[in-house]
Amino acid sequence: MSKLVVGMVGFGVVGSSVLKxxxxxxxxxxxxxxxxxxxxxxxxxxxxxxxAKLKNLNxxxxxxxxNIDDILQDCEIEVVIELMGGVEVAYEIAKRALEVKKAFITxxxxxxxxxxxxxxxxxxxxxxxxxxxxxxxxxxxRALKDGLSANHILAIRGILNGTSNYIxxxxxxxxQDFHTALNQAQNLGYAEADPTLxxxxxxxxxxxLILASLAYGINAMPEExxxxxxxxxxxxxxxxxxxxxxxxxxxxxxxxxxxxxxxxVHPSMIKKGAxxxxxxxxxxxxxxxxDYVGESMYYGAGAGxxxxxxSVVSDIIAIARGESAAMLGFSQPLEGNEHLKLKSIDEIYSxxxxxxxxxxxxxxxxxxxxxxxxxxxxxxxxxxKETNDKNIAKMLLSTHHCYERDINAALLELERLDSISQKPxxxxxxx
Amino acid sequence: MSKLVVGMVGFGVVGSSVLKxxxxxxxxxxxxxxxxxxxxxxxxxxxxxxxAKLKNLNxxxxxxxxNIDDILQDCEIEVVIELMGGVEVAYEIAKRALEVKKAFITxxxxxxxxxxxxxxxxxxxxxxxxxxxxxxxxxxxRALKDGLSANHILAIRGILNGTSNYIxxxxxxxxQDFHTALNQAQNLGYAEADPTLxxxxxxxxxxxLILASLAYGINAMPEExxxxxxxxxxxxxxxxxxxxxxxxxxxxxxxxxxxxxxxxVHPSMIKKGAxxxxxxxxxxxxxxxxDYVGESMYYGAGAGxxxxxxSVVSDIIAIARGESAAMLGFSQPLEGNEHLKLKSIDEIYSxxxxxxxxxxxxxxxxxxxxxxxxxxxxxxxxxxKETNDKNIAKMLLSTHHCYERDINAALLELERLDSISQKPxxxxxxx
Numbered sequence: 001m002s003k004l005v006v007g008m009v010g011f012g013v014v015g016s017s018v019l020k021x022x023x024x025x026x027x028x029x030x031x032x033x034x035x036x037x038x039x040x041x042x043x044x045x046x047x048x049x050x051x052a053k054l055k056n057l058n059x060x061x062x063x064x065x066x067n068i069d070d071i072l073q074d075c076e077i078e079v080v081i082e083l084m085g086g087v088e089v090a091y092e093i094a095k096r097a098l099e100v101k102k103a104f105i106t107x108x109x110x111x112x113x114x115x116x117x118x119x120x121x122x123x124x125x126x127x128x129x130x131x132x133x134x135x136x137x138x139x140x141x142r143a144l145k146d147g148l149s150a151n152h153i154l155a156i157r158g159i160l161n162g163t164s165n166y167i168x169x170x171x172x173x174x175x176q177d178f179h180t181a182l183n184q185a186q187n188l189g190y191a192e193a194d195p196t197l198x199x200x201x202x203x204x205x206x207x208x209l210i211l212a213s214l215a216y217g218i219n220a221m222p223e224e225x226x227x228x229x230x231x232x233x234x235x236x237x238x239x240x241x242x243x244x245x246x247x248x249x250x251x252x253x254x255x256x257x258x259x260x261x262x263x264x265v266h267p268s269m270i271k272k273g274a275x276x277x278x279x280x281x282x283x284x285x286x287x288x289x290x291d292y293v294g295e296s297m298y299y300g301a302g303a304g305x306x307x308x309x310x311s312v313v314s315d316i317i318a319i320a321r322g323e324s325a326a327m328l329g330f331s332q333p334l335e336g337n338e339h340l341k342l343k344s345i346d347e348i349y350s351x352x353x354x355x356x357x358x359x360x361x362x363x364x365x366x367x368x369x370x371x372x373x374x375x376x377x378x379x380x381x382x383x384x385k386e387t388n389d390k391n392i393a394k395m396l397l398s399t400h401h402c403y404e405r406d407i408n409a410a411l412l413e414l415e416r417l418d419s420i421s422q423k424p425x426x427x428x429x430x431x
Numbered sequence: 432m433s434k435l436v437v438g439m440v441g442f443g444v445v446g447s448s449v450l451k452x453x454x455x456x457x458x459x460x461x462x463x464x465x466x467x468x469x470x471x472x473x474x475x476x477x478x479x480x481x482x483a484k485l486k487n488l489n490x491x492x493x494x495x496x497x498n499i500d501d502i503l504q505d506c507e508i509e510v511v512i513e514l515m516g517g518v519e520v521a522y523e524i525a526k527r528a529l530e531v532k533k534a535f536i537t538x539x540x541x542x543x544x545x546x547x548x549x550x551x552x553x554x555x556x557x558x559x560x561x562x563x564x565x566x567x568x569x570x571x572x573r574a575l576k577d578g579l580s581a582n583h584i585l586a587i588r589g590i591l592n593g594t595s596n597y598i599x600x601x602x603x604x605x606x607q608d609f610h611t612a613l614n615q616a617q618n619l620g621y622a623e624a625d626p627t628l629x630x631x632x633x634x635x636x637x638x639x640l641i642l643a644s645l646a647y648g649i650n651a652m653p654e655e656x657x658x659x660x661x662x663x664x665x666x667x668x669x670x671x672x673x674x675x676x677x678x679x680x681x682x683x684x685x686x687x688x689x690x691x692x693x694x695x696v697h698p699s700m701i702k703k704g705a706x707x708x709x710x711x712x713x714x715x716x717x718x719x720x721x722d723y724v725g726e727s728m729y730y731g732a733g734a735g736x737x738x739x740x741x742s743v744v745s746d747i748i749a750i751a752r753g754e755s756a757a758m759l760g761f762s763q764p765l766e767g768n769e770h771l772k773l774k775s776i777d778e779i780y781s782x783x784x785x786x787x788x789x790x791x792x793x794x795x796x797x798x799x800x801x802x803x804x805x806x807x808x809x810x811x812x813x814x815x816k817e818t819n820d821k822n823i824a825k826m827l828l829s830t831h832h833c834y835e836r837d838i839n840a841a842l843l844e845l846e847r848l849d850s851i852s853q854k855p856x857x858x859x860x861x862x
Contacts, residue, residue: 021581021723032580131578137724139578146577146754147562147570149463150452150744275730278709292452293568293741296731299706300724310724313581323577323754 003036004320007071009043009093010084011050014107014132017309018081019057022316029313033320037313040077043068068093072100079319081312082106091115098122105315107132107308113206117219127323129315134207135160135284137307138300139314143288144214151290153215156254157430160207160265162282162302163191163198164230164250168267169280172238172248178231190282200229201250201265208252208265211286215254216261216340226345228266232425236355236385240396241269244381247277251430260343268430269353269398346405351380351429353398354407356414357422360386360393364419368395371417375410377402392421398429434467435751438502440474440524441515442481445538445563448740449512450488453747460744464751468744471508474499499524503531510534510750512743513542522546529553536746538563538739544637548650558754560746565638566591566715568738569731570745574719575645582721584646587685588861591638591696593713593733594622594629595661595681599698600711603669603679609662621713631660632681632696639683639696642717646685647692647771657776659697663856667786667816671827672700675812678708682861691774699861700784700829777836782811782860784829785838787845788853791817791824795850799826802848806841808833823852829860 008015022029022039030036041063044050050064063070071077080097082090082104090111097104098119103126106112112119112133119128131141135158144153159165163185170181182199185191197203205227212218230250241248246269255262270277275297279285284302289295301307358364369379380398387394399407411424439446453460453470461467472494475481481495494501502508511528513521513535521542528535529550534557537543543550543564550559562572566589575584590596594616601612613630616622628634636658643649661681672679677700686693701708706728710716715733720726732738789795800810811829818825830838842855 017723025581025583025722028583029581137721138727139574142573142578143570146749147573147745148741149748150456150460150741152456152459275709278706290568290741291456292448292737292744294732294735294738296569296729298727298729300727304725306723307725310579310581310721313723314578317580318577 001030001036003038004033004078004316005038005040005076006079006081006316007041007043007074007077008039008081008083009068009071010082011042011044011053012083013305014308014312015042015083016053016057017305018083018312019059019062021306021309021313023057023059029317033317035320037316037320041065041071041074043071068096072096072102077102079103079105079316081316082108083312085110087111087114091118094119095122098124098126098128101126103127103129103319105129105312105319107312109133109203109206109210113209113222116210116213127319129319130210131315132308132311134210135286135300135302136304137310138284138286138298138302139311140211140286140298141214143296143298144211148288148290148293148296151292152256153288153290154256155289156211156215156252156286157276158204158208158211158252158286159249159276159279159284160204160252160286160302161198161201161250162284163195164201164204165279165284166190166282167199168230168233168248168250171233171235172241175235175238177235178233199231201227204250204252205265208254208263211252212254212261212263216256218261218340218342220263220342224342226264226266230267233267233427234355234425236394236396237353237425237427240353240355240383243383244398245272246270246429247272248427249276249279253430256340257343259339259341261340262343262348264345264348266428268428270430346403348404348428349401350404351399351401351431352407353396353427353429354411355425356395356420357387357392358395359419359421360391361419365395367417367419368414371413372399372410375402375406377406377410432461432467434469435464435509435747436469436471436507437510437512437747438472438474438505438508439470439512439514440499440502441513442473442475442484443514444736445739445743446473446514447484447488448736449514449743450490450493452737452740452744454488454490460748464748466751468747468751472496472502472505474502499527503527503533508533510536510747512747513537513539514743516541518542518545522549525550526553529555529557532557534558534560534750536560536743536750538743540564540634540637540641544640544653547641547644558750560750561641562746563739563742565641566717566731566733567735568741569715569717569729569733570742571642571717571729572645574727574729575642579719579721579724579727582723583687584719584721585687586720587642587646587683587717588707589639589642589683589717590680590707590710590715591635591683591717591733592629592632592681593715594626595632595635596710596715597621597713598630599661599664599679599681602664602666603672606666606669608666609664630662632658635681635683636696639685639694642683643685643692643694647687649692649771649773651694651773655773657695657697661698664698664858665786665856667825667827668784668856668858671784671786671814674814675829676703677701677860678703679858680707680710684861687771688774690770690772692771693774693779695776695779697859699859701861777834779835779859780832781835782830782832782862783838784827784858784860785842786856787826787851788818788823789826790850790852791822792850796826798848798850799845802844803830803841806833806837808837808841
């Protein structure tokens, strides 16, 4: 049986799992790949630490070095696996690997969010595998690239970040507030010491951009799309959601209407009956609507060394089989979507949930509904409750469909009222 | 742009959708395939009917004939799509297509259930696409073949038949009995006039065998595995399930333990929290547990012309791209699973639900529990209710884990008791 020799940059949690899988599942992997897979060399910052890890994994024949050239200049190595993270340095490695005609595999969503359209032309037919970059073990890249390839993708809605989903699940199922749930996520290792990228929606935004490129061939940078995190969600919002049958999820949303695509990441209320509403704790789920297939959904572990390694190794196997892992959709706009452009955030047309804290005096509800009405916003559900502070009442309401620009204008006006005691908060309701 | 010319055998619901998709999504399909796809000829039984359909679809340039040789002997046609159904005639077409070196695509689960291991050696490197054969639009074949290829598959549990899932959902959500729900499914076009293959578990069995081949490289015929349908489920069973927090689903189950694989299709009680329990109505869902990826789940429309066409066309696109759609797992046992064999049904180790109708007199519960105990079966939950017939009580109970052979022996013994008024019914509880 012939051999495919690979080199790896980075030897953290995912890298260790990749090596572990290659060793433990060697028989089945080589049967499916049609070739033996040999991990020849790992490039790391700390050689001693790497040697210790290799000893633990019983893999002391794997070479270690601190110089990327030891992989790039090794003619035997046909595939470079980048698992080091970061944006610019990782992009540099992608460029250099493709320059010397090595296939390239990455789990790096941040790098792809910024450089996917730079890498595609460099690939020039060389396979680039990135199944691991979105939602760890869920084969969602292949679903979009291969399984659903006959479809115009009408919409993607994804729970793309396990950390924030864990926090929201805790808040909703155990009535925890945001900070308690975040602390618990940190204690359990589900959230980093600095959890910003996860809870701010940034990580989900990176993944959404990769999916949107596959679906729509649309090039957008993280800074160009609406990204809101979950930091401002309060127990009152949870209470409203429970009362009216919603789950609160951080969704990445891509939707095509006419020749415009809207891309956005934000907390969303979704009906408790929907499949996505049942994706709880650290799990990820992506619902995709295609014009022929209808709705399909993909569910699984979105992070973790072993799950992510499952996707990295699946890319190695695909390359061994000689399958074209070309970066479809990144290299050029898809013909059918040639004129797709990014929709302005103002044009989002949605239902909204609004949380207001108001001075508890006569006439306030009238003021609020008048201002909403002036902006073409009509109220759907309404819930008013007393607070601990007897002078403040909370008004929680949902609206019928309206435009984002109208909601924003109305909230700005409401904020200026004397009777409003805190900046109003809005959350989109996704049906 | 170069061209891939295909021919199609059969022009029913799925065939019409395939043509419709090729026409309506022509731009995006050719962009993703890298080639124009031309459906040149359709072979049918009734030419006049086909011409009328083509006129309706604005596709009168597609040729029609009643002779399969018009496709097989046409050198321009590189791919044969079989959508006619049936087992032996379809297999004959597969053989002949591969003999003349044409790629072969099929949506025919019954034919693959019997002949997948006959076709594989004939393919001899020619692509064989069968994404549409299992669960219509859900790309579960690709998930197992590609996305999860790094994993040993520990278990597959699938709701593989939409008709029976619709009936069970109606029974559980609206307290309908089996026949009312079946009638409703027929009126809505979800069940055939002769619904046998769907409700007996036969159709799900065909799909399970295809999935099991991909996961385990195991060759088994439908007659060799346990297949039970949903015909015997009664409102009492639903009542027990609701009382103890279970959903009832017809599951196809494949599990590996040691060097044995168990394959079985039967109604199952599953905990209401599980993702699979939420796959309702005509939808399909497949949960796959891999040793690295953990649990992942795939959900979508399991039938219907458009959803199935989505998968057929995805196979055409893959062939156009030159991807190896080889029948991995069918051609030879996977190396890592070389010695896998089918587990005996007697060796199934499961929890069970049991329904007994007993004469309502003292001592019967004692008799029942004594017989169960003699067969190493201990009772978990227990529910006894009066029936309309005052002399008959129903006993509904669940057991702890035990062996299928013990349950069967105990039920046989119970059936012989004078105090048991009907053949006992058992359902497996899947955790």
